[in-house]
Amino acid sequence: MDKERRVTFFTRRFLVGRAGPFPRLVFREDVMLHLDQFAHLHNKGEHGGFLVGKVRELKSSERYEVLVERFIPVTQMEGAVRLVLAEADVRALGRALKQRQEGEVIVGWAHTHPGFGVFLSDFDKEQHQRLFPEPWQIAYVMDTQAQERAAYVAADDQWQRLEGYYILKEMAENEIVLPAAQAGRRWGRLAALAVVFVLIAGALVWGYNWAMDFVKPPEEPPPVVETAVKPPVVVNGGSSQPVEKEEEPPQSQGQAPAVEEIETETRSGEYIVQSGDNLWIIAEKLWGDPRLFPYIVIENDLEDPSYLPVGKVLLIPELPRN
Numbered sequence: 001m002d003k004e005r006r007v008t009f010f011t012r013r014f015l016v017g018r019a020g021p022f023p024r025l026v027f028r029e030d031v032m033l034h035l036d037q038f039a040h041l042h043n044k045g046e047h048g049g050f051l052v053g054k055v056r057e058l059k060s061s062e063r064y065e066v067l068v069e070r071f072i073p074v075t076q077m078e079g080a081v082r083l084v085l086a087e088a089d090v091r092a093l094g095r096a097l098k099q100r101q102e103g104e105v106i107v108g109w110a111h112t113h114p115g116f117g118v119f120l121s122d123f124d125k126e127q128h129q130r131l132f133p134e135p136w137q138i139a140y141v142m143d144t145q146a147q148e149r150a151a152y153v154a155a156d157d158q159w160q161r162l163e164g165y166y167i168l169k170e171m172a173e174n175e176i177v178l179p180a181a182q183a184g185r186r187w188g189r190l191a192a193l194a195v196v197f198v199l200i201a202g203a204l205v206w207g208y209n210w211a212m213d214f215v216k217p218p219e220e221p222p223p224v225v226e227t228a229v230k231p232p233v234v235v236n237g238g239s240s241q242p243v244e245k246e247e248e249p250p251q252s253q254g255q256a257p258a259v260e261e262i263e264t265e266t267r268s269g270e271y272i273v274q275s276g277d278n279l280w281i282i283a284e285k286l287w288g289d290p291r292l293f294p295y296i297v298i299e300n301d302l303e304d305p306s307y308l309p310v311g312k313v314l315l316i317p318e319l320p321r322n
């Protein structure tokens, strides 16, 4: 029957209160209703029973998700002052669940505190630690008069009141969803897509810049030397100071024509900005690779690389070799 339900229904989680520290507590909606109904019917003295469900261990061994699937009330005298659970009942229920082989265990217990607030008495605490010693087993307390509910866990004598819990609501697949809600969901999905897109684009741009900044320059120099588009740096050095540039002679031969295209009045290591120039174009002219423009920016301490008046003299750095 359960399996059949899973085919035709889907579930949704609703958080009540705050998502707090673990364990993560999840009530099936019908269990929550059952508990509330039970609490309303027994509005004098303490009443309660067992909580049965499943425990899933999350990534770390100390983190659990507890799914409460059933509430099994314990018969109690009307007006009983406190809920006393028998150890024999705990064992019998445990055995029965094991035999059913559906992975269900006793995930804790629940009881009412009609009109006297939500807390655990010393008796409650003692009973819990004796019968429900697992760190994921919960003590659930309801006070319908005060409209209060709370779940507690104890680990190594440390009591913790959970800040919230989830309600697992089963919804029919053909359940009518209001258009507004649908649209909202669609927009939410679109927004999520947009965020993913921005992240991917950011990663691409970042990755590209990273590649340009750190990967490309070291790789580039060889091609720069080969294509011999390095005239301004070498031009005059090639002709007037050949001694200093030991490695240059073979390159300067092939550069003669290129030199004239650029600017005859440049001195060694200088470039005069031409009309229509920008740093990319200059880097292209100088080294055959526009992506090397940051070397010009750094060498000239350009605060605004987009401001390049015609006639400005730029210092041209030596590119790092290797």
Ligand SMILES: [Zn+2]
Pocket: 046, 083, 111, 112, 113, 119, 120, 121, 124
């Ligand atoms: Zn109590």
